Amino acid sequence: MRIYLVGGAVRDKLLGRPVVDHDHVVVGARPDELLAQGYRPVGKDFPVFLHPDTGEEYALARTERKTGHGYHGFAFHADPAVTLEQDLARRDLTINAIAEDEHGVLIDPFGGVRDLEARVLRHVSPAFVEDPVRLLRVARFAARFAPLGFSVADETMALLRHMVAAGEVDHLVPERVWAETRKALGEAQPSAFLRVLRGCGALRALFPEVDALYGIPQRAEFHPEIDTGVHVEMVLDAAAGIAPGDDLVGFCALTHDLGKALTPVDELPRHVMHEQRGVAPLRALATRLKVPTEHAVLAELVCREHLNAHRALELKPATVLKLLTALDALRRPERLESFLAACLADKRGRLGHEHDDYPQADYLRRARGAAAAVVAAPFVAQGLQGPAIGAAMERARVAAIVEMKLCNI
Numbered sequence: 284m285r286i287y288l289v290g291g292a293v294r295d296k297l298l299g300r301p302v303v304d305h306d307h308v309v310v311g312a313r314p315d316e317l318l319a320q321g322y323r324p325v326g327k328d329f330p331v332f333l334h335p336d337t338g339e340e341y342a343l344a345r346t347e348r349k350t351g352h353g354y355h356g357f358a359f360h361a362d363p364a365v366t367l368e369q370d371l372a373r374r375d376l377t378i379n380a381i382a383e384d385e386h387g388v389l390i391d392p393f394g395g396v397r398d399l400e401a402r403v404l405r406h407v408s409p410a411f412v413e414d415p416v417r418l419l420r421v422a423r424f425a426a427r428f429a430p431l432g433f434s435v436a437d438e439t440m441a442l443l444r445h446m447v448a449a450g451e452v453d454h455l456v457p458e459r460v461w462a463e464t465r466k467a468l469g470e471a472q473p474s475a476f477l478r479v480l481r482g483c484g485a486l487r488a489l490f491p492e493v494d495a496l497y498g499i500p501q502r503a504e505f506h507p508e509i510d511t512g513v514h515v516e517m518v519l520d521a522a523a524g525i526a527p528g529d530d531l532v533g534f535c536a537l538t539h540d541l542g543k544a545l546t547p548v549d550e551l552p553r554h555v556m557h558e559q560r561g562v563a564p565l566r567a568l569a570t571r572l573k574v575p576t577e578h579a580v581l582a583e584l585v586c587r588e589h590l591n592a593h594r595a596l597e598l599k600p601a602t603v604l605k606l607l608t609a610l611d612a613l614r615r616p617e618r619l620e621s622f623l624a625a626c627l628a629d630k631r632g633r634l635g636h637e638h639d640d641y642p643q644a645d646y647l648r649r650a651r652g653a654a655a656a657v658v659a660a661p662f663v664a665q666g667l668q669g670p671a672i673g674a675a676m677e678r679a680r681v682a683a684i685v686e687m688k689l690c691n692i
């Protein structure tokens with residue numbers, strides 16, 4: 284039995300990035316040999332085991348055979364005769380198909396080190412198409428490694444296009460699409476995820492609401508980048524800088540302007556009512572992909588309210604309170620922070636505005652603080668009851684925001 288370190292651990296070590304998971308491949312062994320050594324099996328179809336002490340993953344070298352469409356269409360073939368090269372050959376990208384033995388010697392039959400140095404995401408072999416999730420993985424790795432200068436190899440883009448044309452993405456289950464999307468939204472440059480998907484036609488198939496934003500013009504005086512799709516890309520990258528790794532803010536950034544695709548052509552490049560128009564496509568997308576409730580709820584709030592946030596300094600205090608109440612911000616300050624991060628990203632996700640200030644954020648934080656400081660006890664002590672307490676608190680909260688505003692002018 285021979286054991287090698289493989290996949291992300293080898294790749295990230297070579298890139299000088301922190302290694303999170305250590306995955307190993309075991310060649311020349313049968314499941315019962317690993318079980319006898321105390322390894323614990325994972326799942327029942329996967330020939331994967333956890334090390335009894337470290338808990339790290341050890342997978343028997345395997346080849347895969349396609350038996351049907353999509354994620355559930357696999358049959359695994361693992362036997363002691365499967366070689367390391369055969370196992371590496373069925374992996375997705377060359378940079379993920381490098382193995383390292385216990386002496387630190389690299390086994391790299393597919394040029395992964397060369398591609399790491401050349402900053403290329405390249406598929407290992409035609410077997411890539413056996414798993415359509417890989418299309419999303421390539422886009423996700425592009426989002427992660429774009430800041431390092433990585434891009435997708437031409438032949439891999441051609442293969443992705445071929446997969447989309449063959450209908451492979453139509454068979455992806457929503458859970459897998461969301462899982463990869465969520466990770467991509469938490470990467471350093473999520474715009475690369477969109478560009479790769481769009482470049483192969485998968486954006487239209489998987490996210491038609493987002494794909495429809497490309498080619499939709501906006502007013503040049505507010506949006507020098509003009510194209511709404513480009514704006515969304517910029518907002519995504521701004522969000523990744525403001526709230527690193529936060530896929531909730533990322534999802535709000537992705538969907539905040541979906542309504543702009545539905546603006547009547549004769550109204551372009553103005554987008555009056557896009558906040559309201561965006562709700563229907565956002566709900567369609569969130570339902571189809573089964574996104575978590577908080578993602579769907581906050582994204583809808585950002586979609587509806589982002590212009591109110593931008594106008595916060597001009598809003599009447601009663602309207603500010605209404606906005607804060609809609610966000611449930613008094614009880615949940617962390618939600619206000621996510622909302623403000625998405626709104627700031629929207630502000631900065633415009634050509635030439637990448638470093639704009641956003642005094643609205645601090646103003647809304649202070650308004651929240653003032654309003655939240657108003658509690659029920661004094662009104663109860665005055666003898667108020669039922670709805671009268673709520674009405675009195677609301678008046679007091681508006682007054683508190685007025686005072687906060689006056690004191691700071």
Ligand SMILES: Nc1ccn([C@@H]2O[C@H](COP(=O)(O)OP(=O)(O)OP(=O)(O)O)[C@@H](O)[C@H]2O)c(=O)n1
Pocket residue numbers: 289290291292304306373374375376379380414416417420
């Ligand atoms: N659909 C997939 C999933 C995984 N792999 C292979 O399995 C390894 C481990 O997969 P995973 O842990 O998902 O990815 P990592 O490359 O380790 O990346 P991450 O840093 O995101 O964990 C990958 O490197 C790749 O060789 C693959 O070929 N095809």
